[in-house]
Amino acid sequence: VPIELTSARTIYRGKLANVIFIRDITERKQAQEKLQVLYEQERDIRQQLEEEVRKRTEFTRALVHELKTPITPVLAATELLLEEVKGERSQKLVQSIDRSASNLNRRIDELMDLIRGETGMLPLNLMPVDAVSLLRDIGYEMTPVALRDGYSLTVDLPSSNPVVSADRDRFRQVVMNLLNNALKFTPPGGEITLRAREEGANLSVEVQDTGPGINKEDQKRLFDPYYRRVEDRERLSGLGLGLALAKSLVE
Structure with missing residues (x-):
């Protein structure tokens, strides 16, 4: 049986004495x-x-x-x-x-x-970027694509011109990936919105669409590489890397 011994000094009947405590530590050892x-x-x-x-x-x-x-x-x-x-x-x-x-x-x-x-080896070339100008250009570029496929694309940007520190090409790549993902999952006649908002010293960029939505189980794996919902595996082309890459670039 494993035991633990501890001792302490005390006064017993007017004399200095040592008291020894013995404790069974079987449960602790287990x-x-x-x-x-x-x-x-x-x-x-x-x-x-x-x-x-x-x-x-x-x-x-x-x-x-x-x-x-x-x-x-x-x-x-x-x-x-x-x-x-x-x-x-x-x-x-x-x-x-x-x-x-x-x-x-x-x-x-x-x-x-x-x-x-x-692997942490993705090079980023950070520089001052006129975010609103870049997002507006992306909107101009994607509007004909959206109209061709039967969607409406709204670009909602702040009136100011905030300058952010970013890799311009990677920033563009992230936004394009989000827009292309929205185009894939929004039914014809749907609406897609590219929106930017200033939040203190930061700029928040989001893409909103009127697609069918994503259930909670799929939300957990939304940014996993190669992931496709079962119902989309036959319908959609590509490798399923767009959102995973966007997440990796942002992080």
């Missing part, structure tokens, strides 16, 4: 052993997860490299063909190839950015 087992289990699980993340990152990095290598000459070749091909039908075929190759190249770049974000 609790400590259980905690140690739980700690070791948690450590093993954490190491396994870290190893899985490392393997996934290495695999994705290798995949990106393998995809990027052949797509670069394809893009260069289609650019040359567009200058040389004369017939209308041939022009359309080459343009179709160019659009598909460019789309694949964007997907590869998204994968690359996601890997860099997860």
Whole structure:
């Protein structure tokens, strides 16, 4: 039986004496052993997860490299063909190839950015940015796209011109990802709003749409890479990286 001994000095019948206390610490030892087992289990699980993340990152990095290598000459070749091909039908075929190759190249770049974000290696070029001017330009660019697909796009911006410290290209990328996500999930005839508000020294930017909404279970995984709701897996193209990348860039 595990015991704990403690002693204390006291006066007993006018004389200095030592009092010894003996305590059964069986329950304490059992609790400590259980905690140690739980700690070791948690450590093993954490190491396994870290190893899985490392393997996934290495695999994705290798995949990106393998995809990027052949797509670069394809893009260069289609650019040359567009200058040389004369017939209308041939022009359309080459343009179709160019659009598909460019789309694949964007997907590869998204994968690359996601890997860099997860490993803390995503470069940011911070500088003063006229946020309202940038958001207004994005609105002008996306309005024809929204109208073509049957949506209305409203841009609601402050009258002032706040300057924020940001990477201009990444800022634009985040907003574009949010808008493209809204376009995917808003039914035709719906409304999309790009809004910015000054909140003290900060600028809050949000995208609102009239889509069907997101249930609580899906909200928990909304920013997970590659995640798609079951009902959207057949309907939507892409890798499901837009929101995950936006979150990584913001963080």
